Amino acid sequence: MVQHVSIRERRKKFILSLMVRFSLRLLRILRKLFPFVILFLRDRRRYLLFGHSRSLSRETHELRARRLRDAMLDLGPTFVKIGQVLSTRPDVVPQVYAEEFVTLQDAVPTGPYREMIPALADDVGYHSYDDFDPEPIAGGSLAQVYRGTYQGDQVVVKVRRPGIKDLIETDLRIIRRLIPLVMLVAPERLQFSLRNMADDFERIILEELDFEREARMMNEIRANFESDGNESVVIxxxxxxxxxxxxxxxxxxxxxxxxxxxxxxxxxxxxxRVARDVANAYFTMGLEHGVYHGDPHPGNLAVDEEGRIVFYDFGMSGRFTPAMQNSVVNLYLAAVNRNVDGIIDELIALGALDPDANRAAVGHVLELVIEDLEGSETVDWQRIISEVTGMLHEFPFRIPPDIMLVLRVGSISEGVLRQLDPEFDFLAAAQTFLREHGFMERAARMKLAEMRGELEASLWALLRLPTKLERELDARETERTRTATRPQQQGSRSLGYAILAAASLIGTALLVSVEPTYSLLGLGVVLVFLYLFVRSSRDDSP
Incomplete structure (x- = not known):
């Protein structure tokens, strides 16, 4: 009995400590961020509840962005990671803030080595290494990196910061509770993005905390390149x-x-050549393998003495399903061909655009973007993203997490690769890769297969129509015996068969252009409808 009381007391104390920690953390977050909420609300309405919107200079926004960045840094790893994610979300934050949040990548100071010892001792055994240098060679918001020796091999050891998971889980609980309040004051154009972003962010940061997942991704990407016989990349x-x-x-x-x-x-x-190899490695990972490194900033890319590209840090890595890979290729092809309807279809397929969005209005905006870009002497990846996301802000538009990683890879890679080659054209390199690896032909074959499937379904539906039409016309004829004459009904029937014969003839012509083996079947359908038309016409004659 005494033991049960003791367990209950300990449980109560534990729950109380969680509540106290949650409350103190919430107060600290509100104290840091609430002033910025007031400022953003005043931008919309000068006196919060009424008044005109305020127009601020870029310098004012830059100053505010720096202060917000410092507040995020002070709040710790969760908010540093939020800032890093927001730096790649032009659908949520203005460009001036995104540019400032990029600097959070290298702003986290390293912590003392003694804090890392428990994880090493408990998980892998502190004395498992032959040698271990306590001076970190790199530090981030979630982990620190050290040099060591293991079984005679030079190794790098990435160690998660102590207590970081508990802190992040507490912060995530707070964020989940604050999101509904943010939705109340957020502009309607952002609500579609914000509604999904919290879940996206939670998944991203929890995946990045899991080093076992990172190890699996590294092994898979390494195996993919090895199975290709690709010796230009080192994982x-x-x-x-x-x-x-x-x-x-x-x-x-x-x-x-x-x-x-x-x-x-x-x-x-x-x-x-290095620039081309880096770009082709990313295209290969994303479009052929479906698993890719998602953090190509300069510290994570190197060239070894043999000229091979070395990738470091796979905490931020992504996966494409075959459907997503096809959608990305189709989106690119639709953009090249100025096919606005195709672009909208692929944006919806990728989850970037709400299916209920006004297609005509979105199409008009995309046409303006294309016209604007066509009138420019130089068009780069970052400019395209800025143009599209800037003009689609008024629609239910968001960037899904996997596509966000792709945009991040494209934006950062383009900047890195132009340091190697000032003339490097990321989009031209993508087009070359797609053409050389058969993606253009593959997309065309898929489109033809899709058309064939649709036409097959239509043809079989046409085959079943005579029986259905016969039943429907008989039923209507029975209903109208008191108000219509038989010749009128027969006339309607023969007209229906004539229309179906013409429609099946057009469908057969289209089907033959895609798959000639169906020509006899299509011709048979046409003949059936012609026979029914002739028979009905004879019945019509007095």
């Missing part, structure tokens, strides 16, 4: 026996930073 090996959810041990692969052009040239590497 570090994972040491599974000294890795866990909180600790990730990888082979140390030395390389020259990809943006260090002077050293690359001194080592005999051609920067333009």
């Amino acid at each position: 570090p090996r994972v040491y599974q026996d000294v890795s866990s959810e909180r600790v990730l041990t990888m082979a140390y692969v030395e390389g020259t930073k990809v943006t260090d052009v002077d050293n690359l040239e001194a080592e005999g590497h051609d920067p333009e």
Whole structure:
């Protein structure tokens, strides 16, 4: 009995401590962010509830963005990660804020080594390594990275910051409770994005906390390149026996930073070729393998002495389903062909546009974007994203997390690759890759197969129509015996058969252009309807 009381008391104390921690954290978050909420509300209505909107200079927004960035940094890892995610969300935040939030990537200070010892000791055994340098070589919002030696091999050890998971889970609970309040004051154009963004962010950050998932992604991407026989890419090996959810041990692969052009040239590497290899590696991962590295900032890309591209840090990595891969290719092809309806279809298929959105209005906006871009001397990836997201702000438009990673890869890669080759054209490189790897032909074959399927279904439906039409006309004839004469009904029937014969003839012509083997079937359908038409016409004659 005493033991049960003790357990209940401990449970009560634990719940109370959680409530206190939750409340204190909530107060701190509100104290830091509430002033910015008031400022943004005053931008819409000068006196919060009434008044005109305010027009502020870019300098004012830049100052506010820096202060908001500092507030996020002060609130810790969850909000640093939110800022990093927002830096790639032009559908949610203005460009001036996105540009400032990018700097959060390198703003997190490293913590003392003694804080990392428990994770190492508990998960993999502190003495498992032959040697371990306590001075971190890199630090981020969620983890720190160290050098060491394991079984004679040089390794890199990524260790999750202590207590970070509990803190993030508390912050996520707070965010879930605040989202409904934010929705009440958010502009209607942002509500579609905000409604999905909280869930997207939660999944992203929890995945990034899980080093076992990162290890699986690394192994899969490494195996994909090896199975292709592609020797231009290096993915570090994972040491599974000294890795866990909180600790990730990888082979140390030395390389020259990809943006260090002077050293690359001194080592005999051609920067333009390096740029092409990086771009092709990303196209291969995304469009052929379906699993890709999602954080291509300069610190995560290097070139080894053999000229191979080395990828580091797979915490932010993504996966494409075959349907998503096809949609991305189709979206690109639709954009190249100025097919606005096709662009809208693929945006809906990717989950970026609400299916209930006004297609005519969205199409008009996209036509304006295309006209604006066609009139420019230079068009880059970042400009396209800014133009499209800026003009679609008024619609229920959002960027799904996997597509967000693609945009991030495109935007950051373009900047990195132009440091290697100032003339590098990301979109032209994409077009070359799609053509050389048969994606253009594959997309055309898929479209033809889709048309064939639709025409087959239509043809079989036409085959069943005579019986259905006969029953329907007989039923109507019975109903109208008191008000209509038989010749009138027969006339309607023969007209219906004539229309069906003409429709089936057109359908057969289309089907033959896609799949000639169906020509006899289509011709048979046409003959059936012609026979029924002739028979009905004879019945019509007095």
